[in-house]
Amino acid sequence: MNQKALKTLEFDKIIHRLTEHAASVGAKKKCTELVPVTSLWEIERAQTQTADALRRIWQKGSISFGGIRDIRGSIKRLEIGGILGMGELRQIMSLLETAGQVQKYGAHEREDEKADSLDESFEFLDPIPSLCSEIRRCILADDEMADDASSALFSIRRSMRQMNDKVHNTLNAMVNGAVRTYLQDAVITMRDGRYCLPVKAEHRSQVPGMIHDQSATGSTLFIEPMAVVKLNNDFKELLLKEQQEIEKILSELSEKTAAYADQISGDYDVLVELDFIFAKAILAKEMNAVRPVFNDQRRINIKEGRHPLLDPKKVVPVTVRLGDDFRLLIITGPNTGGKTVSLKTVGLFTLMGQAGLHIPAFEGSELGVFGDVFADIGDEQSIEQSLSTFSSHMTTIVSILKNMDTNSLVLFDELGAGTDPTEGAALAVSILDHLQKQGIRTMATTHYSELKVYALSTEGVENACCEFDVESLRPTYRLLIGIPGKSNAFAISSRLGLPDFLIEDAKKHLSAKDISFEDIIAELEHSRVTLEKEQMEIQSYKEEIRKLRNELQKKQENIDQRKEKLLKDANDKAAAILQEAKDYADETIKNFHKFGKANISIKDMEQQRSRLREKIDAAQSKSQSTTTAKPKKKVKADKLHIGDKVRVLSLNLEGTVSTLPNAKGDLFVQMGILRSQVNVRDLEFIGEAENLAASKSMSGSGKIRMSKSALISTEINLIGMTVDEAMGHLDKYLDDAYLAHVPSVRIVHGKGTGALRTAVQQHLKRCKYIKSYRLGTFGEGDAGVTIAEFK
Template sequence: MNQKALHVLEYDKITERLTEHASSEPGKKLCRELVPSSDIKEIRKNQQKTKDGIDRIFKKGSISFGDNKDFTGVLKALKIGSSLDAANLLRIAAFLDNVNRVKSYGRPQRDGEARDSLSESFELLEPLTFVSQEIRRCIVSEDEISSDASPALKHIRRDIMLTNDRIHEQLGRMINGSMRTYLQDAVVTMRGDRYCIPVKAEYKSQINGLVHDQSSSGSTLFIEPAAVVELNNKLKELMLHESAEIDKILAELSVKVSEHVNDIKYNSEIMTDLDFIFAKASYALEINAIPPVFNDRHYFDIRKGRHPLIDKNKVVPIDVYAGKDFGMLIITGPNTGGKTVTLKTVGLLTIMGQAGLAIPAGDRSELSVFDEVYADIGDEQSIEQSLSTFSSHMTNTVSILKNADENSLCLFDELGAGTDPTEGAALAISILNDLHKRNIRTLATTHYSELKVYALNTAGVQNASCEFDVESLKPTYRLLIGIPGKSNAFAISSKLGLSEDIIDAAKEQISTEDKKFEDLLADLEMSRKTIESERLEIAEYKKEVEELKKKLEEKTDKLNRQREEILREANEQARDILQEAKNVADETIRVFRKAGPGASMQDLERARTGVGQKISDKNKAISVKKEKAKETHPILKESQLKLGESVKIVSMGLKGTISSKPDKDGNLYVQCGIMRTKTNIRDLVLVKEDDGKAAMKKFYGRASGSSKMDLSRAANIKTEVNLIGKNSDDAIAALDKYLDDAYMSHLNNVRVVHGKGAGILRQAVHAHLKSVPYVKSFKLGEFGEGDAGVTIVTFIK
C-alpha cells in the first residue's frame, strides 16, 4: 500500500491509537508497524482473530501482557553460556508468571466449549513454572539473594553476622570505656568496608590502629583500632566468599534457564502476537467496531459507517456502497457538507479492514480487497516546488492514472478544481471517463454541474449528494446515493440577507439549460423528501402492525393453552365420573349377586337406596361447588372496620375479630381463636356480635352457663405469667398461649407481670389484650399488687 495514501487518510493516527491498547513493548512495536494486506486469506484469518479476541474480552474481561519483554539479547547471552544477573533472571521469572496467567485465561471455562482461532496459541504456551519458582526461591529482589538459595551461602552469612557482632562488641567497649574522651562521637562508622571510630586529631597517638580517612576540616580521623583489624580482615574475606557464592548461584540459575531458551523464545513470540490481537480487540470495543465481511469482487457496502477519528458523540453514520450496480460514485454538495469525510471514511475503513482491524460500522458491512488505494484529497499546494493547487492536484492525478488498475480504489476530492470551471469540468469528465472504461472503482467529489449530468447520462456511474438543510443553513452530513446535489448558493445567500434584486440579477446570468437542470434537481429533492417521509410513515405503520400481530399471536396462544387446559380438566373429570359410575355399578351388581335368588325385598331396597344416596351426595357436592362459585359479598370499606370487630373470612369460612388496621394494599390481620391470620379486606364480611361470641365459645368448647371444664389443663395452669426479660415479639407469643390456656381452664382473671422499665413491653401487652375477643377488661395492679409492673386481666364468663 502506497505511503502517500496512508498518510492522506491518516492511517498513522489509527496505529498510534492502536498502540495505546497494547500492554507490552513488543506488542506495541507490532501495532506501530501494522500495514494493510492484499491477501484475502490472510485478511480473513486476521479478522477472525480480532473477532475471537473481542468475544473473549466480552466473556472474561481483558488480560495484561505487560511482563513480555524483548529477550533477544538475553537469550543470545544464554546460548553462548553467559550468566545473567539477578535483574534479568527476575524479568524472566515475571515473564513466565505472566505466561502462566495468560494460559489460564485461555483455558475453556467448561468441558466441550467450542475452540476458536486463538485456542492453539494459548495451548502452545509453556509457563515453565518450575523455572520461575526456582528463580523466585533464590532471588528476593534485584539487590538481594535469599540465604536459602544454597547451604554454603547460608553458612557464610551466619559467619558474617557473628563476625559483625564481635566487631561491634569490641568497638562498643572502646567507645563506651576509657577511650570515650578521645572520640569526636561515640559511634561506629564504615570506611571502605572497614569498621572505624571517629577520633579527635589531637588524640591520634592515644589510639593504636590504622587511619583510613579524615574529615574535611581535618579535626577528625577515622581509625580502625588494632584490636579489630583481624576481625575486619576476616569479614572482608567472608564477603568475598559471599560474592563468589552468589555468582555461583546466578550461574546455576542461568544454566537452568538456558535449557529452555527455545521455549522462552516461542513463548515471547506467542505472547507478542496475542498482545497485538487483544490490542486490536480492545481498540474495536473502544470505537464500537465490528469485523467486516470481505470479498475479492471489488464491491463494498458500508452500513452506518463512522470515521474513527471523529468524536463518536458527534460523527454522523453514513451508508455508502459501490461496485455492484455501478463502479463510480460522484458526490456533490456544499462545502463543509461531509463530502471529504465520506471519501476519507471509505478509504480509511478499507485499509483498516485489510490490516485486520475491525471497522466502526453496522453489522453485515462488506469490504473488498484492493491491491492499492490512491487518494488525492486536501489542499496540496507546494511553495517549495512552485506548484499551484491545481498543478499539485494534477501531478497526483497523473501519477494515479499511470499506476491504477482494476484492483485499485481511487479517491478524488474536488476533481478539476483550481482552474477555469469550464476547462476543469471538461478535464474532470475526461479523467473519470478513462477510469470508468478501465473498470477502476472510483469515488470523486465535485461542485461542477457537468459532472452531475455525466453521472446521469453514463451507465455504471452514479450520483450522490451530501444533504444540506437550507432552513438552518447547516449540513446534515447524510449521504444520499442516487440523487445529485442541488446548488444552494441562491437560497443560502437569501437566508443570509443578500438583496433579492442582486439574487434575481444573478439568476438572469444563468443559462436556460442550467436553470432547467437546477429546477430538475429541486424537483428531485422535493420528491426525495416526500418519499423519505412516506417511507418513515410506512415503517411506523409496519412496526405497529408487527406489534399488533405479535400481541394477537400471544393472545391466540394463550386462549389455545386455556382451551386445552379446560378440555384436559373436563376429560379428567369425565374419566373420574365414569370410573365412579362404574364402581357404583360394580358394587350394586356384587350386592345383587350376593343376595341371590332368595334375597328379601328389604335387602334389595336397601342396596337401591345406597346407590341413590351416593348419587344424591354427588349432586349435593356439585350444587355446593356451584353455590360457592356464585357466592358474592359487598366489599367492606376501611371506615367500617374497627379493632375487635367481628368478621368472617369468606374464602376460609372462619370467624374472628380484627386485630390490625388494613395497610395500603388492604391487607390486615384477623384473630381466629389462637390463630392470627393475614387476609385482605375484600375477603371479609361483618357478622353480628352475638354470632361472634357464640362462635368463640363454640371454638373453645364452652357453652353459656356450662360448668364443664378441662380438668387436666386447670390442674397445671397458674394464675400469673411472667414476661420480664423477653422482647415484645417473644412476650406476645408467650402471653397469647397463656391466655388461651387460662381461658380454657375457666379462670376468671389472671396477672400479667411485665415490669415497669421504659413501658415498651407494657404498651405491647395492652395493645394485644385489646385484640383478644375473650378478654372482658384489664387494668394495672393496685398498691400491693405490683403497681404499674403488673396488669390484671378479667375474662368473659
C-alpha cells in the same frame, strides 16, 4: 498498500491509538508494523481473532499483559551456556507468572462455552510453575538473594551477622571509651569496605591501626583500629564466600532455566501475539466498533459509519454503498458539508478492515477486498517544487492512473479543482469515464454541474450529495445517494443578508440550461424530503402493527395453552370417572352372578343395590362439580346497588358491591378483607343491600348503620402517627366498623420500633367486641399489620 494513501487517510493515527493499548514492547512493535493485507483468508483470520478477543473482554473483562519482558537476549545467553543475573531471572519469572494468569483467563469456565480461534494460543502457554516458584523463592529483588536460597548461603550470612556484631561492639566500646577524645566525631564509618573511626590528625599516634583515607583538609584520618583488623579480614572473607555462593545459586538456576528455553521462548511469542490481538479488541471496544463482512466482489456497503478520528459525540454517521448497482459515486454539495469526511471514512474503513481491525459502524456493514487504495485528498501545494494546487493534484492523479488496476479503490477529492472551471470539469469527466470503463471502484467529490449531468446520463455512475439545511445555514452531514447536490449559493447569500437585487441580477447571468438543471435538483430534493417523511410514517405504522401482531400471537398462544390444559384435565377426570364406573359395574355384575347362584335374601340384594346407587350418585356429583359454575341468577349492571350481596363465581366467594359498574361492566366487590375488580358476567346475585331493603322502616340507629356500611373501609393506616393520635383514630374506626357489621379489619401500624404495634394490640385486648386478633402472614403485611375479627 502505497504509503501515501495510508498517510493521506490517517491510518497512522489509528495505529498510534492501537499501540497505546498494547502493554509489551513486542506487541507495540507488531502494532506499529501493522499494514492492510490483500488475502481474504488472512483478513478473515485476523478479524476472527479480534472478534473472539472482544467477546472475551465483554464476558470476563480485560486482562493485563504488563508482566511480559523481552527475554530473547537472556535465552540466547543460556543457549551458549551463560549464567543469568538476578534481574534477568526475575524477568523470566515475571513472564511465566503472566503466562499462568493469561492461561487461567483463557480457560473455559463452563462446558457449554463455545471454542474460538484463541483457544490454541491459550492452551500452548506453559507457565512452568516449578521453575517460576524456585526463582521466586531464591531471588527477592533484582539485586537481592534470599538467605534461604541455599543452606550454605544461610550459614555464611549468619556468620556475617555475628562478625558484624563483634566489629560494632568493639568499635562502640572504643568510641564510648578512652578513644572518644581523639575522635573528630563519635561515629563508625566505612572506607574501602572496612570499618574505621574518624581520628583527629594530631592524635594519630594515640589510635594504633591502618589508615585508609583522610578528609579533604587533612584534619581527619580514617583509621581501622588494630583491634578490629582481624575481624574485618574475617568479614571480608565471608563476603567473598557469599558472592561465590550467590554465583553458584545463579548458575544452578540458569541451568534449570536453560532446560526450559524452548518453552519460555514459545511463551514469549504467544503472549506478545495475544497482547497484540487484545490491543485490537480494546480499540474496537473503545470505538464501539463491529466486525465488517468481507466479500471478494469489491462491494462496499457501510451502514451508519462513524469516522474514528472525529468526536464520537458530534460525528454524524454516514451510510455509503458502492460496487453493487454502480461502480462510480460522485458526491456534490457545498463546502463543509461532509463530502471529504465521507470519502475518508470509506478509505480508512477499507484499510482498517484489511488490517484486521473492527470498524465503528452498524452491524452487517460490508467491505470489499482491494489490492490497493489510492487517495488524492487535501491541498498539497508545494512551494519548494513550484507546484500550484492544480499541478500538485494532477501529479498525484497521474501516479494513480499509472499504478491502479481493476482491484483498486480510488478516491478523488475536488477532482479538477484549481484551474479554469470549464477545462477542469472536462478533465474530471474524462478521468472518471476512463476509470468507470475499466470497472474500477471510484468515489469523487466535486462542485461541477457537468459531473452531476455525467452521473445522471451514464450507466454504472451514481450521484450523491451531503444534505444542507438552508434555514439554519448548516450542513447535516447526511450522505444522500441518488440525488445530486445543489450549490445553494443564492439561498445562502440571501440568508446572510446579500441584497435581493444583486441576487436577481446574478440569476440573469445564468443560462436557461443551468436554471432548469437547478430547478430539477430542487424538485428532487423536495420529493426526497416528502418521501422520507412518508417512509418514516410507514415505518412507524409497521412497527406498531408488528407489536400488535406479537401481542395477539402471545394472547392466542396463551389461550391455546389454557384450552389444551382444560381439555386435558377434563379428559383425565372423565377417564377416571369412567374407570370408576366400570369398576363398579364389574363388581355389581359379579355380585349379581353370585346372588343368582346362592340363596341370598332380597334384603341383602336391596342393601347392595342401595350402596351401588350411592356410588353412582357420588360419581355424578363429582362429574358435575368439574363443570364451570353458571350463575343461578344473572346480574344486570343497571340493577346493581352499592351494598348488594353477590357471589364471585371465578373465586367462589361471597361479597358486597363496593362500586357501581363502569361502561365495560367492571366493578369492585368487597369479599372480607379482599377487595377485587370483577365483571358483572362473573357475578351471581344473592340479595339486595340491607340498607335499601329496610330504608322505608329504617330510622335513627338504622340510618347510621346504613351510612357506616356504605362508607366504612376494611383497613386503617396508622403509620406516621404518635401512639396517642393512633389510639384515638383506632378507637373510632373500630366502633364504626363494628356498627357496619364488617367481619374483620386490617390495621396497618408498620414495624418500626414496635411501640405502635404493642399499643394497638393492648387496645384490641381491652375491646369487648373484638373476638380475636393476630399479626399478618406473608402476603398480608407480616409484622407490620394486625388482623382483628369482630364477635
